Amino acid sequence: MSEKKSIWSKIGNTLIKNNVTVLFVLLCVGAFFASTYTLPSLFTELFTRLGRNTFLVLSLLIPVVAGLGLNFGIVIGAIAAQIAIFLVVHWGFTGFSGILMTVLICTPLAVLFGFLVGKLFNSMKGTEMIGGLVAGYFSDGLYQLLFLVILGGVIPINNSTLMISTGMGVKNVINLKDNLRYAIDEVSMLSIINVAFYAGILIGVILIVYRLIKKQDLQLKKLLTVLIPVIALYGISYVPAIRTFLSTPRLMLLNAVELGVIGVALFNIYKLIRLTAIEKKQGVPIKQLLYIAGAGAVYASTYISVIYQSLCAVHLPVLTFMLIGALCLFMPWLMNTKLGQDMRTVGQNRAVATSSGINVNRVRIIAMILSTVLASYGQLISLQNIGTVATYGSHQQVGLYAIAALLVGGASVQHATVKHALLGMVLFHTLFILSPNAGQQLLGNAQIGEYFRVFVAYGVIALALAMHAWSNRGPKKQRGTLVR
């Protein structure tokens, strides 16, 4: 009896601990049934929004780890991206080269901005969040000054499509239709494979040359074991059927799931064979078998008609999701480096960090630079998907919605992971998509749903900050009782 009880109380505890997330799951389910949305139509919109905004949300993680809290200052990263986009559009770059050019311009800008914000935050330790919020407003003001007065007013810019007809100030919409729109989204898998292949070969050659110069062991055998399968795989891409599949600009979600399932299954079968045949480990490798069974189950579920339809309705922008995936992998990797460990230490306790020889201010500035740069890339990804830049508005709500999404996923001011970001994105945007429609159905007014989602965004942030304040009061009390 008592065991049963403890299991229930455990479940209860986890539910209470993740109260915000649980509430959102319930809201999402409720809103879904109240709305006229079908699963396929929801999926289509959801994945569009995921592609657009996930990168931005992930850019919030590093400052949380480094103890800087929720970085409302990512607005400044977004501003860097928009300045770069304006210049690139003005100079007439298009397509992927335009994107590269934008990255080239916005990276140094974002580094500079991140450095300045980091400096600011270092002189206001403990109140970074309000500082970030105000710094965001302040930089918005400077940005408006730049775009309304200086561009055209001080720096002559001859461009009738971008500038207001008086010649001073930038129009309030920059259209990306003929230059940057979908420039990242619609890079085909074939081009990605091509670029990756040649880049790989180049790195291999450089490595060999480097080792020759330094007179190190060439490790040719190791290189070849990597190179041969890569070349073989590359060769496969020349098979006509595969080639046409790879050249489509986007990937159907169904195919992505299939590829994923095959990948997971193959990897685990390989591991299984290695464990039993080569390393001769005793016992049944349950973990691998479970993975394979899971992959099979997922594949089988694609034959359910609702799921099948939903998966067919979504066409993924391949490179965008690859970039998001890469960032998701980058975070744990970074945390496993000396720099990442320093960030965690600084985030947990600055006094301990200082006394163990970590340069706290430097680590915090690095965290802010990384976050700002990633935020600027995130804004770039988002804008190229939307296809228009609202010159004076696109950046304004970026921080608010990204932070709300992160918090919905169960993150807090001190603790946020990739998982929180991804889960939060799904929940927050599901509700975002559904609420106007649900409002229309339930109350006959879409506007109410609209209000509701804005209310929810602010409400979640307020709740998280209140809970942060609460939990901050806890430890003090503990110290008092320590003497007993």
Next chain:
Amino acid sequence: MEETYALRMEHVSKNYGDNAVLKDVSLSVKPGEIYALIGENGAGKSTLMNILFGMSVIRDTGGFDGKVIIDGVEARFNSPNDAMAAGIGMVHQEFMLIPGFTITENIKVGREDTIPTLASRIFGKSLEKLDNKKMNADARKALDSIGMDIDQHVRVAGLPVGYMQFVEIAREIDKENIKLLVFDEPTAVLTESEAKGLLSVMRSIAKRGIAIIFITHRLSEVMDVADRMTVLRDGEVVASKNIIDTDIPEIAELMVGRRIEKLVDENETHYTHSDEIALKIRDFQVDMPGETVNHIDLDIHKGEIFGIGGLAGQGKVGIPNGIMGMFPAYGEVEIFGEKLQFSKLGDALHKGVACVSEDRRGVGLLLDESIENNIIFNAMTIKREYLTGLGFAHLVNAKKVRAFAKEMIKTLDIRCTGPQQRVGSLSGGNQQKVCLASALALNPRLLIVSEPTRGIDIGAKKLILEHLVDLCRNHGLTIIMVSSELGELRSICDRIAIVAGGEISSILAPDAPDVEFGLAMSAARVSQEVS
């Protein structure tokens, strides 16, 4: 052959402004020796350690005189990092551990072992990968060497306090070049059995040739582990002895010292107090961080001056703060037979208790307000005095206020330009007098003064103490005086309670021998062993 020392400090002196906190202090510690450093609060131990660790406080206040010699080489540390690099480690009293980290991470914090990666070759060392395997192995080794069999992957949060102390020690001895380890009151927060374990670990560390400086108030522990000891008092070395040549009573006496300057000349015999009980405390607990009161029973009689002494952090300051409701308190408190309600804010004030806080700039005074406003503020808000009623509104009766303020300025000799001077611009002693005046304005039955002479000069000190005596003897006020300065307690109090570990260790007469005071302050446990 000359003996080699791990550390020698020679003729170290240090002044904070005009105030000499260290006067020509010399000590030398041999490798593998446990060296006890004993002294009351303010004896100069922390300053000495700050000098050893090159803390910035020392440099910012004009440096120090004398030499610090480590392994025969004179050292000038500009930061704690320099000291660490030279092989000096510190086991802190307040743990420098990160609760969210595992034991391994805590042991290795800031000194993580890493493996180069491709990214680190391009972008620099900070992107090297952590070598978790080596770190765990090192942590295991360090833990094993102090006989701790806990898993190194466990998070520190939730570990018993004693374990945390051991993790701190493991972190220090994991440092390869460690030569000298300072234990700053390591047993203060431990239970008796934990403390015993710690002492044996200290012995085993010393056996490995590491010198240990052991700062503590628990004299029995000094007798247990130390080889030699130095007693500091008022910034001077009172004695340096081998432990075998001394005993607890002697150390206790050296620590407290014969320094009862008669601050107040009291020719009359002590007032024989009435049997009426002014303050009755039963099973009293106060949750004040750093000054926890655990379990106290006290009866204070009407018309006596009752002293509460003890070392910092033992809980003596917690008592007035608990009564006044500044921190959560539990138990039973009766004031002249009326039960105090902790849940009601300011209940003690309403029941006729006034308190002069030890934190006069933070709690006691409104620094930007005038002297007169400070004096009457409490009386105005609590007792609604000095007000002229105009139906619903109440105005301050400026005339009455001015008159009372002038009277207090005269009787307490507050040196000022007038009752309207800003309190923030007064000297410490005069600020303290304003605090006292403000408490007296309440016309209390029971007056609690906490550290009334902290940071004020001898003249003001004398005046305040004299006035307290006058209030008690001639006006029948009951006074509780909480103070770190045993000398002043002994000069005016009728009875003195010494608080140690959040409990009353004994109640002594002011003319009790030094030894008894010394023993009481270094915890009751010791006195039992002696007697």
